[in-house]
Amino acid sequence: MIRALFLFMTITFLFSCESSVQNKTEKATEEVTVINPNLQEISTDEALIATAVMAAPAEHRAECTVIGYNMAGEFVTMKEGSNELICLADDPKKKGFSAACYHQSLEPFMARGRALKAEGKSATEIFDIREEEVKSGKLSMGETGSTLHIYYGGETMYDPETSIVDGAKYRYVVYMPWATAASTGLPERPIAANHPWIMNPGTHRAHIMISPVADVN
Structure with a gap:
């Protein structure tokens, strides 16, 4: 037994x-994980343009203006557009991938930030300088609600057929100068992924942040 x-x-x-x-x-x-056999390095101006417009809503990509550093290291207008969106291409000299697309009314604010950075100003200095210039009316923040679309990731491989960058994600910034949690009803910290919250409240750079959206299609 x-x-x-x-x-x-x-x-x-x-x-x-x-x-x-x-x-x-x-x-x-x-x-x-299934590896996409079509993936290639972003190593040409054409690839920089194709991946930059991926930051914009799909229905607006064909007419976007694209600016940024080309493969020769020159900051230029890489593609002339006809709509209200400006896309900033990935900087090929920097690690990882980051493209952005924003409403044209934000260009003075964005251009000022690039100029100050080129002068060697720190992030804190750039914030303080633009804060004072916006307060004085010298610098425009664009229309309230102007949006910045960001397409970013750690990889620099993309599919030439779709222009999708391997592993890239989206996040969104909606500028609301001087807005606060009290004036919007939004929390000052994210509750969960994809939930809106307000960042830099009470400043010129106050904005609604939505980060990240997992689906890159």
Whole structure:
């Protein structure tokens, strides 16, 4: 009787181990990432333009203006557009990928930031200088509600057929100068991914932040 019980327990244990290994193997197989064979490095001006406009809403991409550093390291207008959106291409000299697209009324604010950065100003200095200039009326923040679309990620490979950058995600910034949690009803910290919140409240750079949106299509 004891031998029979021992034999039964041994068989049950072995069967349980085999099932566990099989389940883990099946799960690992399911989790294997399919590598896109079309992926290429973003290494041409054409690729910079194609991936930059991916930051814009799909229906506006064809007519966007694209500016930024080309492969030769020159900051130029890479593509003339006809709508209200300006896209800033990824800087090929920087690690990872980051493109942005914003309403044209934000260009004075964005251009001023680029100029101050080129002068060697720190992020804090740039913030303070633009704060005073916006307060004095010297610098425009554009229309209230002007939006910045950001398409970013750690990789620099893209699919030439779709212009999708491998692993890239979206986040959105809606500028609301001087807005606060009290004036908008928004929290000052994100509650969860994709939930809006207000950043830099009470300043010229107050904005609604939505970050990140996981689907890149």
